[in-house]
Amino acid sequence: MDTYRLQILEKKQVTHDTYSFKVEKPKGYSFKPGQATELSLLQEGWEEEKRPFTFTSLPKDDFLEFTIKTYDDHEGVTKRLGDASVGDHVEIGDAWGAIEYKGEGVFIAGGAGVTPFISIFRDLRQKNQIGNNELIFANKTNEDIILFEELKTILGHKFHNIIEKQPDTAYDRGRIDKAYLKDKINDFKNQHFYICGPEGFMKAVDKALRELGASPDALVFEQ
Structure with missing residues (x-):
């Protein structure tokens, strides 16, 4: 599976504990609405802590977006992402997932x-x-x-x-x-x-x- 090192371009608060992250989009990267990927934050000690997150951008957008709920009650990936800043880097893999639109x-x-x-x-x-x-x-x-x-x-x-x-x-x-x-x-x-x-x-x-x-x-x- 390919992996991609990407920079966080924008971080925006969505609710009291949820953020949207816009990150760079690799050339030729594709996904279907509803799909996810494994993501890790490239900070010391957290590089191998991969978690599944869903794309909330559209496939044709020139960026990737993730909308992530953070949990401050334990020292985990989402808590670290809640503290992440524009300019930090994440790593993702290929897109996967069974949730896709099949009809009304x-x-x-x-x-x-x-x-x-x-x-x-x-x-x-x-x-x-x-x-x-x-x-x-x-x-x-x-x-x-x-x-x-x-x-x-x-x-x-x-x-x-x-x-x-x-x-x-x-x-x-x-x-x-x-x-x-x-x-x-x-x-x-x-x-x-x-x-x-x-x-x-x-x-x-x-x-x-x-x-x-x-x-x-x-x-x-x-x-």
Whole structure:
């Protein structure tokens, strides 16, 4: 597998703990919206600490962008990236991943699991093909919603938020479970379902969708 050493060109805060990073794009580098790569920060002692991150830029952009949620509660790669600066270097490999657009459907994300869907939605918007796609997005608080304004602009009333730990939220309260999915979705037979989030979240949503009648062939997620 090829590797590429790239400079951070821009760092921008997206939420209280999420940043977007624009980095150099290698000549001829390609990916599909929804795909990811292994990335490491080229700082002493961290060069071999590779983690998967999703591209949130478009394939035709002249830069690569990653939107990364940082975790300050332990000394890890995302915490280091939160402290990284323009001019620092990262290393990436080739693009990979099973999440790609296969047709209209419901996108279901937990927290930073929304990142594979960002490039897909941006790509569909540029092609004027958003159609009937919907997003159900689960977070702990309102402040955790990544790119709320952009997603609201792209999806309008097809953007559904559910909040677990903020009593005064104006959005739906609770967690995504079988009852919630049954209430929000009126067709489980004739559309795709795209799922991304923590492992337990994906397993629970996958199980609920199958029990509600979704075909295993219609479920798109990282294996």
